[in-house]
Amino acid sequence: MKKLISLILAVALLCASIPAFAEEIPAHVLVVWFSHAGENYNVGVIEEGNTAKMGKIIAEQMSGDTFELVPVVPYPEDYDSCLDAATEEQRTDARPEYDGEIENWDQYDTIFIGYPIWWGEIPNIVYTFMEAYDFTGKTVIPFNTHEGSGQSHSQRDIEGLLTSATVLKGLAIRGSKAQNDAEGTSADVAAWLKNIGLAE
Numbered sequence: 001m002k003k004l005i006s007l008i009l010a011v012a013l014l015c016a017s018i019p020a021f022a023e024e025i026p027a028h029v030l031v032v033w034f035s036h037a038g039e040n041y042n043v044g045v046i047e048e049g050n051t052a053k054m055g056k057i058i059a060e061q062m063s064g065d066t067f068e069l070v071p072v073v074p075y076p077e078d079y080d081s082c083l084d085a086a087t088e089e090q091r092t093d094a095r096p097e098y099d100g101e102i103e104n105w106d107q108y109d110t111i112f113i114g115y116p117i118w119w120g121e122i123p124n125i126v127y128t129f130m131e132a133y134d135f136t137g138k139t140v141i142p143f144n145t146h147e148g149s150g151q152s153h154s155q156r157d158i159e160g161l162l163t164s165a166t167v168l169k170g171l172a173i174r175g176s177k178a179q180n181d182a183e184g185t186s187a188d189v190a191a192w193l194k195n196i197g198l199a200e
């Protein structure tokens, strides 16, 4: 009897160590975003930015870790001043700093990068992040919010910059939808993840 139990245990251990029998190892997912709370177009004054809301939904559905790019020097709360700040940083091609850094970067193989469209562009602080890390061999997936520009040319810009990564097709959602319609946003995210092969 003892021998039989030992044999069963040995077979169970062996099965667990062979990939075909072992549980599939989940991808290590990180969801990074920049998002601006305060006054914004079409949503009034908000406590949490539109892209942050979208990012949290993606992280939940992908069981991913999160990292928010929080500017060291905050952007102005009011919309018009924020428009001016964005104009100025684009004019000077600034690289605004953000708080902290990502720990254990090497453990992540799948990185979602989120941002609002600012004057048709990816905000400069996201470039600060993209230029700081080595994306070799990573899978990168853009996501963004906007109020009419869709992805603008941000998909192309990320593909052009992160050439050592595989960049999958991103998702653009209206900021007002991400802010006010969590259910609709969740459904859009779920359909997109399925479409790009990251969910069943």
Ligand SMILES: Cc1cc2nc3c(=O)[nH]c(=O)nc-3n(C[C@H](O)[C@H](O)[C@H](O)COP(=O)(O)O)c2cc1C
Residues within 6 Å of the ligand: 034, 035, 036, 037, 040, 041, 048, 049, 050, 051, 052, 079, 082, 083, 084, 086, 115, 116, 117, 118, 119, 120, 121, 145, 146, 147, 148, 149, 150, 174, 175, 176
């Ligand atoms: C400085 C600035 C520039 C913007 N430029 C555009 C734009 O060119 N096209 C567009 O569709 N929306 C534009 N918007 C709207 C934002 O993309 C939209 O409100 C987005 O959801 C904001 O996301 P957030 O709350 O995560 O920052 C702009 C907003 C700001 C503050």
